[in-house]
Amino acid sequence: MRASHFLTALLCYLSAVGYGFISPQPLTTHEDSELALLMRTMYNDAETIRKAILEKRLPEDFREKFKAIYTAQPTDPEVKDENFTPFTNGFLQALDLLYQNGDDQIENFNTVVHSCIACHQQYCPGPINKIKKLYIHN
Numbered sequence: 001m002r003a004s005h006f007l008t009a010l011l012c013y014l015s016a017v018g019y020g021f022i023s024p025q026p027l028t029t030h031e032d033s034e035l036a037l038l039m040r041t042m043y044n045d046a047e048t049i050r051k052a053i054l055e056k057r058l059p060e061d062f063r064e065k066f067k068a069i070y071t072a073q074p075t076d077p078e079v080k081d082e083n084f085t086p087f088t089n090g091f092l093q094a095l096d097l098l099y100q101n102g103d104d105q106i107e108n109f110n111t112v113v114h115s116c117i118a119c120h121q122q123y124c125p126g127p128i129n130k131i132k133k134l135y136i137h138n
Ligand code: HEC
Pocket: 011, 012, 015, 016, 019, 033, 034, 035, 036, 037, 039, 040, 042, 043, 046, 069, 073, 074, 075, 076, 079, 084, 087, 088, 091, 112, 113, 115, 116, 117, 119, 120, 123, 124, 127, 131
């Protein structure tokens, strides 16, 4: 892990703490990046999708909004290295599968969650435990 990635991991850890993901501490005071703010709404949007699937409804389509991952400024600019775009592509492809295929929605949703986590393992491990809660267990 490069030093800059360590910094991002640390910031992610702090934001996870701030969110009560890890323990009920008050919010940390670092300024939130565009990417961090987008991610926070993405978490809520993923919960909305999850709820729709559990209720056997068609999930709302957030793909256009999520494409902002490509351009949103991260806390640490070094996050946007040569691997970041492939991770984003993989995430959006998992969403394509979810919206194109009415069958296997639970499995396809879990693949989306898996691709959130794949990117987080690389860049931002702090929120992983929280993201894992999105998985739908049969
Ligand atoms: C392509 C990589 C990538 C994907 C895919 C991704 N994330 Fe993130 N996520 C990040 C990075 C990088 C950050 C740190 C943002 C920053 O600090 O600027 C982050 C931050 C977060 C945060 C913390 C935000 C805060 O409060 O600071 C949450 C929560 C989060 N992501 C949830 C998700 C969820 C849920 C998904 C899938 C629906 C997802 N992420 C998909 C890279 C990704």
